[in-house]
Amino acid sequence: MKRNDIILIAVLLVVSIGLLIGVNIYRKNNTSGSAKVEVTVDGKVYGTYPLDEDRQERIELADGSYNILKISDGKASVIEASCPDKICVNTADIHYTDETIVCLPNKVVVKIVNGEENDVDGMTR
Amino acid sequence: MKTKKITLIGLLIALAFVLSYVEFLLPLSIGIPGAKIGLANLAIMVALFLLGWQEALMLSIVRVILVGFTFGNMAMMMYSLAGAALSFAAMLxxxxxxxxxxxxxxxxxxxxxxxxxxxxxxxxxETEQLIYYLPFLIVIGTISGIVIGIIASMIHKRIKGISNLF
Incomplete structure (x- = not known):
């Protein structure tokens, strides 16, 4: 290893810690009580569920694959999935605005959205 | 000499392929989408430093296509092709x-x-919030890069002596 390598590694670590702190501050400032869970499949909205209501939702995909979403205690998580890597299942519970659980193989994204502005859309959907 | 070079490239492709398979068997289950150990990068690093960038680029593309068709699906192939292309350009x-x-x-x-x-x-x-995973991905990429880099330099040191044969 050369000196430049060490500098590179140090810079990368500092950048990522900086990004992490920034992201967390941004998230905390944007979380409110009436958040919703939005599920998108391949970029299209599949469904929106209130975060303060316990439920389990099976997300079925056209090709037979699935993800099971669980909402409890104001937190959302994916408890079962058909994908091979199970990254979405192993992702920790989410509850802050813009936090996500992603299943790359199934193109499923579970996202916390702040429901306040689009209350009407949420009801009529 | 040309035959030896072709053989070496073939060997490295096989190595990259097997390393990808090992990585597929042992997924990095830490709940971060896109995180990879990048074991196959070992073969690409060796090719890059021993043979040259054209050979390493070919190796990289062939690996992604082989692995994509064998173990993955089209979506995974697209992710890994983008990753491979960007990482190759940056390494070069x-x-x-x-x-x-x-x-x-x-x-x-x-x-x-x-x-x-x-x-x-x-x-x-279409989920820009994925950017939140970036800090974790940078850290994981750094750590795996250090490990792969140390192993690659050990391999390079040992086979550099015979590299003038190619």
């Missing part, structure tokens, strides 16, 4: 500047591979 630039050793180049490759994958995922899934 890092190598050309001659400022970094093999380890430094490998760290850059590891980081950009993860960053490339998450950028494509952001575009495909």
């Amino acid at each position: 630039i890092a190598k050309k500047t001659k400022k970094f050793s093999i380890t430094g180049v490998s760290v850059i490759g590891g980081v950009f591979h993860n960053v490339g994958q998450i950028l494509v995922a952001m575009a495909v899934l």
Whole structure:
């Protein structure tokens, strides 16, 4: 290893810690009580569920694959999935605005959205 | 001499393929989409420093296509092609500047591979919030890059002596 390598590694670590702190501050400032869970499949909205209501939702995909979403205690998580890597299942519970659980193989994204502005859309959907 | 070179490239492709398979068997289950150890980068690093960038680029593309058809699906192939392309370009630039050793180049490759994958995922899934995973991906890319880089420089040191045969 050369000196430049060490500098590179140090810079990368500092950048990522900086990004992490920034992201967390941004998230905390944007979380409110009436958040919703939005599920998108391949970029299209599949469904929106209130975060303060316990439920389990099976997300079925056209090709037979699935993800099971669980909402409890104001937190959302994916408890079962058909994908091979199970990254979405192993992702920790989410509850802050813009936090996500992603299943790359199934193109499923579970996202916390702040429901306040689009209350009407949420009801009529 | 040409036959020897073809043989070596074939050997490295097989190695990259097997390493990808090992990585597929042992997924990095830490709940971060796009995170990869990048074991196959070992073969690509060796090719890059021993043979040259054209050979390494070919190896990289052949590996992604082989692995994509064998173990993955089209979506995974797209993510990993983007990761491979970005990481290869970054490694090539890092190598050309001659400022970094093999380890430094490998760290850059590891980081950009993860960053490339998450950028494509952001575009495909239309979810810009994935950017929140970036700090974790940078750290994982750095750590795996250091490990792969150290191993690659050990391999390079040992087979450099016979490299003038090619």
